[in-house]
Amino acid sequence: EVQLLESGGTLVQPGGSLRLSCAASGFTFSNYAMSWVRQAPGKGLGWVAAISGAGLSTYYADSVKGRFTISRDNSKNTLYLQMNSLRAEDMAVYYCAKGPILYYFDLWGRGTLVTVSS
Amino acid sequence: EIVLTQSPGTLSLSPGERATLSCRPSQNIRSSYLAWYQQKPGQAPRLLIYDTSSRATGIPDRFSGSGSGTDFTLTISRLEPEDFAVYYCQQYGTSPLTFGGGTKVEIK
Numbered sequence: 001e002v003q004l005l006e007s008g009g010t011l012v013q014p015g016g017s018l019r020l021s022c023a024a025s026g027f028t029f030s031n032y033a034m035s036w037v038r039q040a041p042g043k044g045l046g047w048v049a050a051i052s053g054a055g056l057s058t059y060y061a062d063s064v065k066g067r068f069t070i071s072r073d074n075s076k077n078t079l080y081l082q083m084n085s086l087r088a089e090d091m092a093v094y095y096c097a098k099g100p101i102l103y104y105f106d107l108w109g110r111g112t113l114v115t116v117s118s
Numbered sequence: 119e120i121v122l123t124q125s126p127g128t129l130s131l132s133p134g135e136r137a138t139l140s141c142r143p144s145q146n147i148r149s150s151y152l153a154w155y156q157q158k159p160g161q162a163p164r165l166l167i168y169d170t171s172s173r174a175t176g177i178p179d180r181f182s183g184s185g186s187g188t189d190f191t192l193t194i195s196r197l198e199p200e201d202f203a204v205y206y207c208q209q210y211g212t213s214p215l216t217f218g219g220g221t222k223v224e225i226k
Contacts, residue, residue: 044206044217044218044219044220045155045163045206045208045217046217047214047215047216047217059213061214062214095162095163102210102213102215103151103168103210104153104165104168104208104210105153105155105163105165105208106165106168106174106175107165108162108163108164109162110161110162111162
């Protein structure tokens with residue numbers, strides 16, 4: 001079955017760090033660009049970051065540039081998001097999503113909740 | 119960045135009725151690079167339409183997309199009970215990728 005499964009979301013204090021993971025299965029992971037998209041509680045969707053299939057190219061929303069790092073380990077079929085200097089406005093459900101680089105998203109995970117609060 | 123304005127915010131309709139959802143970008147979208155997603159409570163979004171009018175795999179033909187420039191539409195020809203959800207548009211013609219604020223289709 002083709003699926004994405006996120007993990008790593010938890011409660012973290014403002015200024016803290018967290019690493020999210022997304023395990024992919026059912027498709028050739030290294031052939032596809034991947035992204036992170038977030039959704040604040042009760043709000044709409046916001047693109048966060050993207051990475052090419054080989055991991056050589058990365059792209060970020062201005063709101064997270066310099067604080068978040070997207071990466072992947074194709075040998076483990078896993079996508080990561082390292083989040084540093086977390087702010088209250090980063091609180092959201094984080095989805096990993098598959099799709100052509102900087103295009104649409106044709107497969108989404110179920111999401112993992114990041115709560116930023118003291 | 120391109121701002122996508124979706125209207126109406128909420129659409130109250132009965133099963134079997136036709137739903138027309140609007141998405142208006144703040145500027146022209148390159149090459150009609152617009153997608154639509156459906157999201158149900160507690161679930162991840164699901165891709166319905168890409169490239170303005172191409173249905174994603176497994177999407178029933180009651181869903182259709184149209185438009186160009188600064189005026190795009192998602193039409194659900196006859197609402198089924200499982201279609202009541204929130205719908206988002208997303209543009210990928212210009213970085214950064216952006217999403218609309220969503221339209222909730224609720225049962226009247």
